[in-house]
């Protein structure tokens with residue numbers, strides 16, 4: 001089969017190519033030389049804590065902010081030299097956030113559909129379909145000013161989907177959403193990609209990247225500190241991860257020393273649960289460890305060997321974990337959201 005029939009012309013096999021993107025705010029290099037390559041038809045996750053530079057990166061890729069250095073192209077079109085073309089190829093959630101607060105959800109969606117060239121009946125149909133999909137049917141007639149934050153976010157994504165652009169930027173699409181709505185959002189994102197779109201999503205949730213993304217860039221302080229498939233990133237931390245809990249708290253230190261001796265690695269203690277974790281190259285070593293612990297008379301409460309989590313990956317790569325509080329509160333610095341945009345050029 002002709003490869004081009006799938007991927008289109010050569011320069012379109014990459015939905016996004018960015019080289020050395022930089023954005024400085026005063027003294028702060030918010031984005032400090034970011035390189036990205038996002039394959040067409042994939043979900044790409046940009047994972048990083050609050051303030052890492054995710055939103056600023058998206059704003060440059062979406063022609064909302066001019067890079068100070070570096071270059072980026074969307075399906076082969078330069079974001080600085082061809083912004084008009086780029087804007088026709090992308091959707092950014094948040095872009096449509098505040099339309100007309102006094103109009104209903106349906107009316108807002110119909111207006112967007114009409115602006116995008118859909119006929120009257122088609123626009124009505126599309127609006128109803130999207131409201132249904134995002135669980136907003138009951139609220140369809142309510143004016144936007146009575147919408148909760150979660151409802152706004154869903155309407156926002158719905159609006160950006162009217163055109164089904166080839167590339168969709170989702171900036172922390174599920175931050176602050178309840179678990180049920182988050183799962184709905186995940187399903188929608190998967191469906192979008194099945195129907196041909198490419199998605200770049202940012203997230204602070206390791207699990208979200210793990211669930212959705214084909215490839216992930218881990219970003220910290222404006223730099224990509226790791227890139228690869230979820231499995232590749234996990235493999236960089238060791239093939240498997242040992243988790244062990246002793247019955248008697250006074251045995252923790254002794255057990256830890258034995259883990260390090262037998263596995264010949266550094267271990268960690270997760271304080272609250274007094275759980276010892278350690279990377280393991282070879283699962284067979286667990287036998288030696290169990291024998292050593294029994295001979296030392298240390299009874300175990302729990303033991304498991306599993307694939308490393310992305311949390312452990314992040315810890316290993318950056319030397320610090322994802323700040324817990326940052327991961328739990330909505331991201332205040334989501335500049336794409338709810339803001340009137342000034343396009344450059």
Ligand SMILES: Nc1ncnc2c1ncn2[C@@H]1O[C@H](COP(=O)(O)OP(=O)(O)O)[C@@H](O)[C@H]1O
Pocket residue numbers: 025028030048049050051052053054055056057331333334335
């Ligand atoms: N318009 C702006 N003016 C000044 N500083 C900004 C602006 N936008 C972002 N920053 C700063 O740039 C850094 C990266 O922010 P951001 O890209 O929003 O990170 P993230 O989206 O990963 O949370 C932060 O230190 C933030 O305070």
Ligand SMILES: [Mg+2]
Pocket residue numbers: 054055056171172331333334335
């Ligand atoms: Mg952000």
